[in-house]
Amino acid sequence: MTEVDDYCCAIDRHLHELLDEASEQQQRNEQGEIGYQAPQFYNVVHISDAEKLSDNGSSFIAYSIIFGDYEVKRRYSEFESLRTCLCRLYPTFIVPPIPEKHSITQYAVLQKRAKEDQYIIERRKRMLERFLNHLVEHPILSSEHIVHRFFENGVSWTEVLHSPVVTNLPKTPLYSSPSRSPGSSIADGTSVQMPKIAATNSLAADVPVPSTLAPIRNVEARWMDCELFTNRYSNQFSGVVEKSERKIYRKLGELSGDYAELGAVLNGFSLLDNQREDLAAAIEKAGQAIDSSYIEINALLRSMEADMSEPIHEYSQYASIIKQVLRFRMLKNLQVDNTQDALLYQKKKLDTLLQADDEAKKLAQVLETSGTKVSPTTTTAAAAANPGDFSEPEDVDPNGFVTPQRANTDAASSVNALGDGIMNRLTYALNGMMDVDPEQMRRNQIGRASDKISILEEQLEMLSNDLVLVNTSTQDNLDRFQKQKMREVKAVLVAMSKMHLEWAEKNLEIWKEAKEAVDTVDAV
Structure with a gap:
């Protein structure tokens, strides 16, 4: 089964050796050397026991994990x-699920015994x-070496969680770039297996995390x-399979309780006086049969x-896990779309700035050719307000400010000309005080x-490469999960039939x- 040649540690090697042995065993089962077995995953790791331990005054349940010659104890929070x-x-x-934490109902009913309830522990x-x-x-x-460290006896799991591999992980995977992580390779539009998320990539961290409510334009x-x-x-x-299964389970539990009551009644009835021996024996046998049925229903x-x-419940959990994987892929897709929009906006903005700069230069050239002095601010304002309009200036005052031409008999024009002259002088003075160079501002x-x-x-470019990797890896894992689901659903059906x-x-x-x-019993 395994094609691994380089192992990172002894536990890695041992696990793959156990997997190879399990694969060979399954092949023998399929070839008919051993009786038919339901197609299940390779059961090479076992949890043999659960015991109550104490640490710093608090108690917890530790689960004994055995695989081959190795054994280690881990608590539920470490699995989580x-x-x-x-x-x-x-x-x-699609990382496999674990059983959920205790519910509020369990804590309310069992209180402090919730962690020690034998049914919960066995489950x-x-x-x-x-x-x-x-x-x-x-x-x-x-x-993955973190998995190997989990299986290693004597290793403090707290130290593992504070190692750089974990602490350097970004707040969200979207702040890392898979295509620029160690081990990444992209060629000809295809990719190898997506590498694990590395530390935060500064370029990726600058890309905003999009909203899940935003529509995706380019989606396959x-x-x-x-x-x-x-x-x-x-x-x-x-909503259907798990609900129906729990309903059947509840009905069988009620039937088991009814059988227990009926068996007790018949056994008591067989002991009554004044009964024929053969009838009493038959009633007792019927009561014993009902008791045995009660035991078999419980089994x-x-x-x-x-x-x-x-x-079945595990595969209900898988549905939520797959949704999270697809959500991550969707967010990466949205990042690509949003970056394309931002790039298009910036290009349009640059075109507008270049056009305004060209208009200002042309206007300045026209004014210079006509022998008119003009302030840089006025040139910039005119170019921005009327790009492409290069009419001759109307008039220039002795100080070099552009003012409208005065009409011979129009008093209103005289007032406007006076106002414009004052505003031009004021603008020139303010620009001098602020030391603003409009041309330099445009260049900036x-x-x-x-x-x-x-x-x-x-x-x-980075996000597009990331999306290629994400799409390929997501599809590979979905395909693998589909095969796993078909195999294990078949195993459930076979087990259900056998039981x-x-x-x-x-x-x-x-x-x-x-x-x-x-x-x-003689009827007479």
């Missing part, structure tokens, strides 16, 4: 932080074991179909919990716009014996 780290390192991976043991086996079976996650049809399928899948598992319920309820604006365009172009067959066969045997006892 391991999964959180893997989700941050690999945002396009967690099974689901955490499935989580670990899914990890070691994953072609990439099984080689396959991702729209994928989101629709995920929603249907979530509704089917969470069926335990099998359903482990082999049906928990896997053009320079800033050009720099912004260069940065946006680099960001767009009901065994339950029916045992009940048939029980009630055959009861019928034989009833047949001996």
Whole structure:
């Protein structure tokens, strides 16, 4: 199965050796050397026990993890932080779920005993074991050194969480660039496996995180179909399959309780006086059969919990995980769209600035050719207000300010001319006080716009490469999950068939014996 040649540590090597042995065992099963087994994942990691430990005055449940010759104890919060780290390192991976924390209802009912409830502990043991086996079976996650450190005895998990690999992770994966992380490779529009998220990339961190409510313009049809399928899948598992399974489980539990009551009544009835011996024996046998049926129903319920309820609930959790992966892909797609919009806006802005600069230069040239003195501020204002209008100036006062021509008999024109002359002098004085050079200002604006365009172009190239990697990795993980789902759903169906067959066969045997006892009763 494994094609790994270089192992990062002894645990990495040991895990892959166990996987190879499990793969060979499965091949022998498929070839018929051993009786048929349901197609399940490679069960190479086991949680053998759960014990109560204390640390600094607080108690917790530690789970004993065994794989091969190795054993390590970890608490639930460490499982939870391991999964959180893997989700941050690999945002396009469908990281297996773990059982949820205790609900408020459980704490309200059980209070301090919630963490010690045997039913909850046993359920967690099974689901955490499935989580670990899914990890070691994953072609990439099984080689992640953080996973190996989790399996290593004597390693402080707190120190692992404070190592640079974890502490240097960005606040959001969107602040890192997969295409510029170590191990990345992009060629001819295709990519290799997406590398894990590295430390914050300064160029990527400058790209705003878009809103999930923003519409995506350039989205492939396959991702729209994928989101629709995920929603249907979530509704089917969470709203239909899991609900129906829990309803059956509850009804069987009620039937078990009814059988317990009826068995006690019949057993008591068989002990009444003044009854024929054969009838009393038949009633007692029927009561014993009902008691046995009660026991078998409870055994069926335990099998359903482990082999049906928990896997079905796990796949309900997978629906939420897939939605998170698709959300990350959507946000990366939105970043590309937003950067394209920002780049287009900056290019238009630069064109406007260049056009205004050209108009100002042409206007200044026309004024210079006509022998008219003009202030830089007036030239800039005229160019900005009337680009392309290069009519001759109307008049110039002795101080060199442009003023409108005076009409011979129009008093209003004289007032306007006087006002314009005052405003021009005031503007000139203010510009001198502020030491503002409009031409220099235009050059600065053009320079800033050009720099912004260069940065946006680099960001767009980086984000486009990131999106290629994200799309490829997301599709690969969705394809892998689909194969895993088909295999494990088949395993659930096979287990369900086997448990009901065994339950029916045992009940048939029980009630055959009861019928034989009833047949001996003489009706006369």
